[in-house]
Each structure stands twice: as C-alpha cells, then as structure tokens.
Amino acid sequence: MKIIAIGRNYAEHIQELNNERPSSPVVFLKPDTALLKNNQPFYHPDFSENIHHEVELVLKVCKEGKYIQKEFAHRYFDQIGIGIDFTARDLQQQCKEKGMPWEIAKAFNGSAPVGKFLPLDEFENLKNINFHLQVNGKVRQKGNTNMMLFDFETILAYVSRFFTLKKGDLIFTGTPAGVAKVNLGDRLEAFVENRKLLDFEIK
Ligand code: ZN
Numbered sequence: 001m002k003i004i005a006i007g008r009n010y011a012e013h014i015q016e017l018n019n020e021r022p023s024s025p026v027v028f029l030k031p032d033t034a035l036l037k038n039n040q041p042f043y044h045p046d047f048s049e050n051i052h053h054e055v056e057l058v059l060k061v062c063k064e065g066k067y068i069q070k071e072f073a074h075r076y077f078d079q080i081g082i083g084i085d086f087t088a089r090d091l092q093q094q095c096k097e098k099g100m101p102w103e104i105a106k107a108f109n110g111s112a113p114v115g116k117f118l119p120l121d122e123f124e125n126l127k128n129i130n131f132h133l134q135v136n137g138k139v140r141q142k143g144n145t146n147m148m149l150f151d152f153e154t155i156l157a158y159v160s161r162f163f164t165l166k167k168g169d170l171i172f173t174g175t176p177a178g179v180a181k182v183n184l185g186d187r188l189e190a191f192v193e194n195r196k197l198l199d200f201e202i203k
Contacts, residue, residue, distance in 0.1 A: 003030040009174025036113040048088035054175035055133035061169040073153035081117035115198025143176030
C-alpha cells in the first residue's frame with residue numbers, strides 16, 4: 001500500500017506557515033514504513049529538533065482506479081479515519097530553502113500514525129465533518145471539512161491522474177491551523193466528531 005498526502009489544504013494553516021495558496025493540490029507520498037497503527041508509541045528520532053503534529057482526516061481507498069472523474073470519486077473510498085502527518089519542520093525548512101524534495105522531513109519511519117476508521121455511511125455530510133487533536137488533554141488543532149480548499153472528491157480525482165489508486169491505499173487530506181512541536185512524553189488523542197479514534201504517546 002501507499003500513503004498519498006495533501007499539503008496546504010486549509011487556508012489558516014497556509015497562513016501560519018507563510019505559504020502560498022496553491023492552485024491545485026500539493027501532493028507528496030509516504031512509504032508503508034511510515035505507517036504507525038494500533039496506537040503504538042511514536043519514537044522521536046534524533047535527526048530533528050522540531051517535529052510537528054499535523055492532524056488530518058484520512059480516506060481509505062476501496063478499489064483500484066486511475067483517471068477517476070470527480071463525479072465518481074466517492075465510489076473509490078469507503079472509510080474515513082484520522083491520522084497525524086508528522087513533519088520534521090527544521091528539515092523541511094532546509095529542503096524548501098534548497099528547492100529539494102521533502103521526503104526526509106515527511107516520510108520517515110512512523111511519520112503516519114493512523115487510528116480506527118469509520119464507514120462512510122456513519123457520516124451524514126462529508127462537507128461538514130468536525131475533527132480535532134488534543135495534546136496532553138488540551139485541544140491543539142480543530143478542523144472541519146467545510147474549510148478545505150480541495151474537497152475529498154477533488155483530491156481523489158486529482159491524485160488518480162498521476163498514481164493508480166489501489167485498495168488499502170490511504171490519502172491524508174491536509175491539516176488545519178495549530179501545528180506545533182511534539183515533546184517526549186506527550187499524549188496525542190485525535191477525534192472525529194466526538195469519537196476518539198487515535199490515542200498514542202511520544203517516546
Ligand atoms: Zn500534512
């Protein structure tokens with residue numbers, strides 16, 4: 001399986017990092033070794049002093065497809081979950097300054113913790129899903145899909161032009177404002193509506 005991720009999909013997060021608003025989705029990949037499941041702890045690596053949490057809704061792909069048209073995109077995912085797109089902000093900054101690719105800052109081991117998934121039919125309206133992240137019991141990031149620049153269907157159609165989607169692939173859909181450094185001992189809990197789907201520690 002592969003993990004496809006979208007950057008700069010929430011206006012307030014674009015502002016907090018002083019990035020430009022994109023005219024098409026910003027896409028990057030993480031390998032399967034980035035996946036962290038079952039609330040396993042995240043072991044903080046020593047190559048970064050500034051790893052940020054980015055809480056994001058995650059789509060699970062349910063069938064193979066490429067060049068998917070937007071109006072059929074909803075048929076290609078059947079579950080929604082929540083995950084963290086861990087980002088080594090110091091390395092990312094260096095990569096950006098040099099115009100280099102982001103992989104070492106975004107795709108390292110354990111950089112994609114993912115919680116439980118919910119079937120699509122548990123959501124009344126995909127354009128109005130609330131989600132949030134608590135760090136040590138305090139709300140740090142809050143989002144709603146109505147704040148996305150590119151909605152689920154647009155993202156899925158766009159990425160499928162470049163990458164054949166396969167059953168089991170995951171698509172991270174971007175983070176709202178409030179990203180910040182994680183520290184040893186932090187507890188991260190992520191919620192979709194009021195359901196906690198992810199709960200793990202930084203070690
Ligand atoms: Zn992200």
